[in-house]
Amino acid sequence: MSDWPDGWTDDDRNRSGHRYGRGSGNAEPEQARVMRHVRPGRPAGQRSPQPPPPPRSGDHDSFGDAPYDSGYNEGRVYRGARRPQAPRPPQPPSPYDDGPRERRWPRRVAFSALALLIVMVIVATGTYFWADSKLRREVDLSVVEDRPEGGGGTNYLIVGSDSREGLSEEEQEELHTGSVGGQRTDTMILLHVGENGNTMVSLPRDSWVTIPEFTGSESGNRIPASETKLNEAYADEGPWLLVRTIEYNLGIRIDHYMEIGFGGFASVVDALGGVEMCFDEPIRDRNSGADFDEGCHTLNGAEALAYNRQRYQEAMGDLGRTKNQQEFLGTISDQAASPGTLLNPFRLYPTLGATLDALIVDEDMSLWNLREAFFAMRNAERMNMPIADPGYPTSKGEAVLWDMERTERLMQQLINDEEVTVQGD
Numbered sequence: 005m006s007d008w009p010d011g012w013t014d015d016d017r018n019r020s021g022h023r024y025g026r027g028s029g030n031a032e033p034e035q036a037r038v039m040r041h042v043r044p045g046r047p048a049g050q051r052s053p054q055p056p057p058p059p060r061s062g063d064h065d066s067f068g069d070a071p072y073d074s075g076y077n078e079g080r081v082y083r084g085a086r087r088p089q090a091p092r093p094p095q096p097p098s099p100y101d102d103g104p105r106e107r108r109w110p111r112r113v114a115f116s117a118l119a120l121l122i123v124m125v126i127v128a129t130g131t132y133f134w135a136d137s138k139l140r141r142e143v144d145l146s147v148v149e150d151r152p153e154g155g156g157g158t159n160y161l162i163v164g165s166d167s168r169e170g171l172s173e174e175e176q177e178e179l180h181t182g183s184v185g186g187q188r189t190d191t192m193i194l195l196h197v198g199e200n201g202n203t204m205v206s207l208p209r210d211s212w213v214t215i216p217e218f219t220g221s222e223s224g225n226r227i228p229a230s231e232t233k234l235n236e237a238y239a240d241e242g243p244w245l246l247v248r249t250i251e252y253n254l255g256i257r258i259d260h261y262m263e264i265g266f267g268g269f270a271s272v273v274d275a276l277g278g279v280e281m282c283f284d285e286p287i288r289d290r291n292s293g294a295d296f297d298e299g300c301h302t303l304n305g306a307e308a309l310a311y312n313r314q315r316y317q318e319a320m321g322d323l324g325r326t327k328n329q330q331e332f333l334g335t336i337s338d339q340a341a342s343p344g345t346l347l348n349p350f351r352l353y354p355t356l357g358a359t360l361d362a363l364i365v366d367e368d369m370s371l372w373n374l375r376e377a378f379f380a381m382r383n384a385e386r387m388n389m390p391i392a393d394p395g396y397p398t399s400k401g402e403a404v405l406w407d408m409e410r411t412e413r414l415m416q417q418l419i420n421d422e423e424v425t426v427q428g429d
Contacts, residue, residue, distance in 0.1 A: 131356075132371065138360040139374070141367045143243045143261045149218065150248075154257045156421025157198025160377045161247060163263040164191030164312075164329070165238070189238045189246065190313060191329050194256075195384065197376055198421040202384035204333075205414070205428065206326035207250070209235040211389065212396055212403035216252040218245050233403055243364075256415050260373055261366040268362020269312075270305030272336075275358040277351065278302040279336050281311065289314035308332065322404070323388055323429065330386040337382045387428025390414060394429075 166188050192207040211234040218227045221241055237249040247258050264272075273279055282300040289295075293310040303311060312332055315325040345351050365374070390410035395402045414426040 135356060135360055136371055138357070139369065139371065140360075140364050141369060142364050143263075143366040145244075145247060145258070145261060145366050145368070147221075148244055148248050148251070150216075150252070152251055152255055152257045154259065155419035157196055157418070158259050158373070158376070159256060159418070160195040160197070160260045160262060160373075161250065161258045162191070162193040162195055162333075162377075163189055163238070163243070163246070163261070164269065165263055165265050166190050189235045191326070192234065192246075192250075193326075193330070193333075194250070194254075194258075194418075195377060195380060196418045196421075197380045198418075200421055200423045202380040203418065203424050204330055204381065204384040204386045205418075206330060206386075206388045207234060208322050208326060208389065208391075208404040209233065210322055210402070210404045212398060212405050213237075213249060213253045215240075215245065215249050218248055233398075233400060254411070254415050256419055260369050260377070261364075262369075262374075262377065263364040264362050266309060268358070270309050271358040272305075272355065272362055273303065273308040274305040275351070275354040276336070276339055276345065278304050279308055279332070279339055281308075281332065281335060287311070287314065323391070323394055326388055327386070333381050334384070334386070337378060341379065341382065385424060389428060390426065391429040 189209055192209060194205045194207060196203045196205070212231065213234050215230050215232060215237050217229050218241060219225070220227055221244060227241070227245075234246075234249065238246040243261055243263065247261060250256075251258060280300060280302050283296055283298055286298050287294050287296045289310070292313040292315075293306070294314040296307075296311070301307070312325075312329050314328075315322055339345065340355060345355060363374075389404075390407040391404060392407040393405040396405035397403075410426050414424065414428070416422075417424050417426065
């Protein structure tokens with residue numbers, strides 16, 4: 005009796021090589037077989053186009069001695085063979101690539117500094133043309149007659165007038181200017197700017213001088229010479245006769261003219277945020293409105309004007325007032341040139357605008373000249389004219405008489421741009 009299934013014989017068994025399994029009756033177990041690895045999605049039985057790996061030693065097929073590919077890949081997944089790829093061409097450098105980061109920051113700093121410089125140049129240029137357009141060049145010094153020759157350095161005539169231009173009745177009352185018609189000069193200062201130092205010389209308005217002949221600007225008539233107080237020259241024919249009178253009596257050429265009125269002066273002080281002044285004693289003057297206790301005060305525009313106009317409390321009257329005015333000009337120049345003003349556009353531009361609106365200058369005045377005069381006032385030597393008699397009696401009341409010997413030596417030192425050694429009063 006055969007144990008083989010129908011159709012099978014012992015000869016078939018012998019031909020099978022005593023194979024285990026597949027219906028074999030051999031009790032010996034068949035060696036374990038490793039199943040081929042099949043990629044997902046590939047139909048069973050379909051070989052990969054990848055060539056099989058080389059056989060490993062000891063790996064034989066159970067059907068014979070030929071090496072057998074088990075498909076075992078030791079954890080590697082065999083994919084299809086890669087197609088050969090051509091090498092990528094070199095890419096041009098990006099214009100936005102500045103190289104390594106450690107080499108970028110110097111270039112970025114340089115670009116930032118250049119951009120800042122360009123902005124500053126644009127702002128400075130715009131400010132210059134804006135300021136130049138606002139400068140009121142209204143005085144033509146070329147019409148002044150018989151002018152002396154120029155000397156070394158530059159001479160500026162700084163005039164503070166009692167002009168009420170642009171002031172309402174309420175503002176005149178607040179500033180204690182009164183409502184007197186016409187114009188007079190409350191302040192006259194000769195500022196010399198030179199290589200051997202800067203000098204401010206106050207010319208008292210009551211100085212007794214000779215007003216030379218002059219052709220009237222309105223009538224065209226020849227005005228005869230006369231002896232009178234200095235401030236009458238401005239009242240009669242304005243800046244032109246005032247310059248002519250100073251040049252005639254002192255022999256020094258006035259290169260540039262600067263004038264500011266009551267209202268403009270107060271506006272400049274207010275734009276600066278006030279000016280700090282310190283007093284050794286209380287100051288009271290009902291005529292100018294000055295009313296200050298001893299100590300330091302921040303004066304607004306109205307208070308600063310009252311302080312500069314007061315003279316009745318001063319022991320020297322008008323001579324004492326001129327000293328106060330020089331001190332105030334030096335203080336206001338220091339404050340206007342301070343970093344708190346120059347680096348603060350919200351203070352700089354209002355101050356600059358108020359100054360340019362208030363000043364009246366000669367036709368040849370440039371912004372550079374204006375800057376030169378402004379900075380020179382900060383460190384200038386300050387003095388009054390040399391005085392022989394501060395109470396010289398005249399038909400028009402007491403006047404100030406100059407000491408002509410010292411005056412001539414002082415003017416000669418200024419004309420020659422020498423160091424000033426003459427003492428004023």
